[in-house]
Amino acid sequence: MRVLFASLGTHGHTYPLLPLAAAARDAGHEVTFATGEGFAEVLRAQGFDPIATGIPVFDGFLAALRIRFDTDSPDGLTPDQLSELPQIVFGQVMPQRIFDRLQPVLDRVRPDLVVQEISNYGAGLAATKAGIPTICHGVGRDTPDELTRSIEDEVGRLATQLGIDLPPGRIDAFGNPFLDIFPPSLQEPAFRSRPERYELRPVPFTERPKVPDWVLARTRSRPLVYLTLGTSSGGTVEVLRAAIDGLATLDVDVLVAGGPSLDLAQLGEVPTSVRLESWVSQAALLPHVDLVVHHGGSGTTIGAFGAGVPQLSFPWAGDSFANAQAVAQAEAGDHLPPGGVNAEAVADAAKRLIADESYRTAAKAVAAEIAAMPTPDEVARRLPEFAGRRAA
Known part of the structure; x- marks a missing residue:
């Protein structure tokens, strides 16, 4: 056929x-x-x-x-x-x-x-x-x-x-x-x-299902946060920088995926707890992370659901608001409104989502639903x- x-x-x-x-x-x-x-x-x-x-x-x-x-x-x-x-x-x-x-x-x-x-x-x-x-x-x-x-x-x-x-x-x-x-x-x-x-x-698709070596070598004594603004979103360097500055105040490691439309050099110098990657296999990475911070796109939202990982999103346009609503409905994460993304707000939300185990429990329930x-x-x-x- x-x-x-x-x-x-x-x-x-x-x-x-x-x-x-x-x-x-x-x-x-x-x-x-x-x-x-x-x-x-x-x-x-x-x-x-x-x-x-x-x-x-x-x-x-x-x-x-x-x-x-x-x-x-x-x-x-x-x-x-x-x-x-x-x-x-x-x-x-x-x-x-x-x-x-x-x-x-x-x-x-x-x-x-x-x-x-x-x-x-x-x-x-x-x-x-x-x-x-x-x-x-x-x-x-x-x-x-x-x-x-x-x-x-x-x-x-x-x-x-x-x-x-x-x-x-x-x-x-x-x-x-x-x-x-x-x-x-x-x-x-x-x-x-x-x-x-x-x-x-x-089912997440990836061209090259490889996780950075440093992620695999971690002892997982500190949470790992995955930060991405997607492949074609309205995310700006300013939003990404604010998120990095906020997450850097926490006792976590941060992986920032730049995507095809972002020159990582624009971010300037970053703290030692933050690693910049021009590309990462999201599907392969998600099982290793403790929180996903992202732009609210459907691919990342569904990917985090499927991996049973809590998420913090910055909805800005299109379906990102509906996705943020779904995450809230599932009690598997939170979001910051447009104009509300600053270092302090990101740090407060991320700290809460990592510390409160109920968010991961809720995310795993959605993962089980997807698996069925x-x-x-x-x-x-x-x-x-x-x-x-x-x-x-």
Whole structure:
């Protein structure tokens, strides 16, 4: 059977799909993966056939600036004007570009099933237009907020322009079955009760599953704190520096993962208890840490849940607020509000989360819930069943 996976070209939207794609490959299916060209090498290493169909998010925002304000620069625009851009980027620009690029791919590959990442509306439109059975793959908690509704409204208008009839209700899955990787007890109740929602255990993917030698050599006499602002977040050097300064006052060791968009040299000199790493295998590291301090992204939130580790987040945009709410609901951590991240606040919160064992107990309960969810191999065995259905 031929299966085409399609995601937006970012780590947080591509990596969550790789475990199921690998399970489909191991089950003997022919897997094609359509996403941003920056992931071609990783996908080939996993034995997939990569096809570049997306556009960089930066290019999407540049196009949105031209469409909405006839400019190539955000300089001079008000915060209210800038807030109009995401719905154009993710509801109009990127779906249109992906739709245009994916249509000929579908004609050539002729997949029996499309696995559409939830934010890749262009793939959902293309598969619907082609009449190919499709399932939607989630990447985190449902966020039925104003921005999501605005994006889906834009997608609805685009569908009308393209002559595509959509089923009633939410556009996210285009009326198709949904694979949900978020812990069920922490998912939005209304979303959890939607028809044809299937649970899928989130399995962290890593290119190089290696932990720094100094982490393995530790005696664990002091807690280890993992600090990251993700691969593509709104985290700034100032926020990271404030977190480092706060954590450095505690009797802990700190590992700071810079990510691809941060030059660690910008942080300047750091205390001896703090180690800077330009890249780290988060999946391999998490079992060794006592607290995760992060930006609130879905990948890190779910990863910490799966490892049973308490977390402190700094939500700033998008799904980070919903993720912070889920952590609070689970009593597995805490968060600091935008503008509230300073050294003293970070130190106070981190000290409490490490000292109070109830947070780790709660985190381990969520980890047990995740471990009970169906594995990618189990879900992969059902892919022919999904492919046998008519497209929505």
